Amino acid sequence: ACSSKYVLSQMHPMWQGPLAVPGGDRQSPIDIVVRKSVYDSELKPLVTDYDPETCQQIWNNGYSFLVEYDDTTDKSTLKGGPLQDQFRLCQFHFHWGETNAWGSEHTVDRRLFPAELHLVHWNSDKYSLFEEAVMEDNGLAVIGIFLKVGKRHEGLQKLVDALPAIRHKGSIVEFTRFDPACLLPSNTDDYWTYHGSLTTPPLTESVTWMVMKQHIEVSHDQLAVFRSLLFTAAEEEVQKSMVNNFRVQQPLRGRTVRSSFS
Ligand SMILES: NS(=O)(=O)c1cccc(F)c1
Numbered sequence: 001a002c003s004s005k006y007v008l009s010q011m012h013p014m015w016q017g018p019l020a021v022p023g024g025d026r027q028s029p030i031d032i033v034v035r036k037s038v039y040d041s042e043l044k045p046l047v048t049d050y051d052p053e054t055c056q057q058i059w060n061n062g063y064s065f066l067v068e069y070d071d072t073t074d075k076s077t078l079k080g081g082p083l084q085d086q087f088r089l090c091q092f093h094f095h096w097g098e099t100n101a102w103g104s105e106h107t108v109d110r111r112l113f114p115a116e117l118h119l120v121h122w123n124s125d126k127y128s129l130f131e132e133a134v135m136e137d138n139g140l141a142v143i144g145i146f147l148k149v150g151k152r153h154e155g156l157q158k159l160v161d162a163l164p165a166i167r168h169k170g171s172i173v174e175f176t177r178f179d180p181a182c183l184l185p186s187n188t189d190d191y192w193t194y195h196g197s198l199t200t201p202p203l204t205e206s207v208t209w210m211v212m213k214q215h216i217e218v219s220h221d222q223l224a225v226f227r228s229l230l231f232t233a234a235e236e237e238v239q240k241s242m243v244n245n246f247r248v249q250q251p252l253r254g255r256t257v258r259s260s261f262s
């Protein structure tokens with residue numbers, strides 16, 4: 001599984017400030033200004049091919065909870081879209097708020113969503129490990145999907161039911177046969193894409209972002225279980241609710257956001 005040490009658990013969201021980043025001219029997340037995005041007819045549909053058998057564990061890294069996949073073979077892959085190479089799924093995780101009013105990292109015309117899902121992949125045509133790819137400017141491809149509060153998401157419930165077992169930072173439990181394709185919106189042909197970074201330290205500028213235009217719906221109660229997680233380890237005397245684990249929007253710095261739809 002990809003090394004999640006890159007989602008540094010000891011980094012409390014307080015780091016959201018302008019952390020000094022080498023270069024720092026392609027940081028994420030950003031506000032997507034729809035009328036400034038440029039339609040690119042060359043952008044292809046995303047092609048995901050995920051094998052649920054590669055799902056391994058779910059754990060609380062003190063920042064979010066991660067579902068990690070075996071990325072030692074090309075069994076769960078992403079290609080197409082703006083991508084020239086094949087990418088391997090290594091993990092997915094979420095960002096959310098303390099209320100339904102905010103929580104997403106990307107915004108669309110400044111609109112905030114209650115949460116955002118990130119499916120993280122690394123370029124297995126060019127690199128042999130996540131740790132290598134994370135340092136290269138075409139190393140990672142992350143699919144961002146907005147969550148809205150509405151009807152219950154049946155596929156998400158298996159994941160929600162596992163959360164009480166990983167309430168504290170450092171908790172990990174086996175989690176198998178989860179097909180991340182069930183979390184994709186019905187339309188994955190319409191997305192915005194731009195070159196950016198990780199949104200948590202080390203904030204490396206190695207990510208091709210694909211933010212889906214169509215959101216998925218989860219129930220209020222399902223999202224409330226996300227908020228029952230803790231940033232803190234079991235032994236810490238003051239327990240802190242895992243909420244508002246999102247980074248603020250970063251300057252576009254002249255980048256162009258392309259859309260796959262007109
Ligand atoms: N939030 S994110 O940019 O998807 C991310 C942060 C850190 C590590 C990683 F693999 C993905």
Ligand SMILES: [Zn+2]
Pocket residue numbers: 093094095118199
């Ligand atoms: Zn993320």
